[in-house]
């Protein structure tokens with residue numbers, strides 16, 4: 001079997017509006033990905049299992065980051081299966097490889113530095129998976145078609161994506177210090193060409209790509225108190241965008257800075273007896289014939 005090859009791609013640490021990956025490349029971002037992954041894992045796992053991933057499967061993970069989805073897939077496919085993560089950030093791959101070695105899974109999981117949109121190869125997979133990946137692709141329909149072409153007949157495509165939803169509904173009683181901070185994410189994502197409403201676009205994107213109508217499920221992260229991991233994750237996400245917000249001339253609500261975002265939110269959710277909502281999570285999957 002011919003292995004995959006692709007265009008090596010490394011973006012600068014400091015993102016600009018012109019770069020395609022809004023969250024940047026840094027240790028802080030890799031840590032945020034791991035925090036995010038702990039929160040998302042049960043949902044991603046449910047989508048993968050509902051899609052039919054099982055022991056022995058050969059899985060391709062698109063935009064594997066620091067390896068969380070690949071590690072999750074490895075826990076499902078077991079030692080008889082295999083996982084290949086494709087990622088264009090070489091530093092992220094290095095971290096992912098170290099994690100895989102630490103878990104003694106190097107026999108099952110491997111990574112390649114490549115741009116998914118320039119993959120060539122003849123290897124065929126039982127499942128192609130991706131989380132928070134399609135959102136960054138300039139042409140999601142073309143990327144889904146490319147992903148589907150890497151599946152064997154009867155193989156399954158499983159994607160987990162977010163959706164920005166309605167910012168005004170994000171807290172109750174309404175807490176502007178949360179709503180106004182979180183709402184900054186969306187213009188910054190949009191400025192880089194990311195699809196802030198990718199979640200709701202999934203069924204349409206699958207169908208436009210010529211796939212069967214997918215199954216779609218939605219889950220929503222909710223914080224009901226100061227110790228919720230949702231608050232920590234959302235604060236880290238806003239903090240990861242600090243350079244981009246500055247580049248776009250956007251700033252946090254008056255009296256709040258990036259370092260005290262989390263304590264301010266914790267105080268607010270407690271004093272207001274509020275609940276804060278994060279962006280909706282969408283799982284979509286379909287088999288190819």
Ligand SMILES: C[S@@+](CC[C@H](N)C(=O)[O-])C[C@H]1O[C@@H](n2cnc3c(N)ncnc32)[C@H](O)[C@@H]1O
Nearest residue numbers: 063064065068087088089115116117131132136
């Ligand atoms: C938000 S991260 C998600 C990482 C991982 N899927 C997870 O859920 O933890 C998106 C990743 O996709 C990568 N990426 C985006 N577009 C890509 C492309 N066309 N080819 C390869 N990697 C890509 C980025 O470099 C980034 O590491």
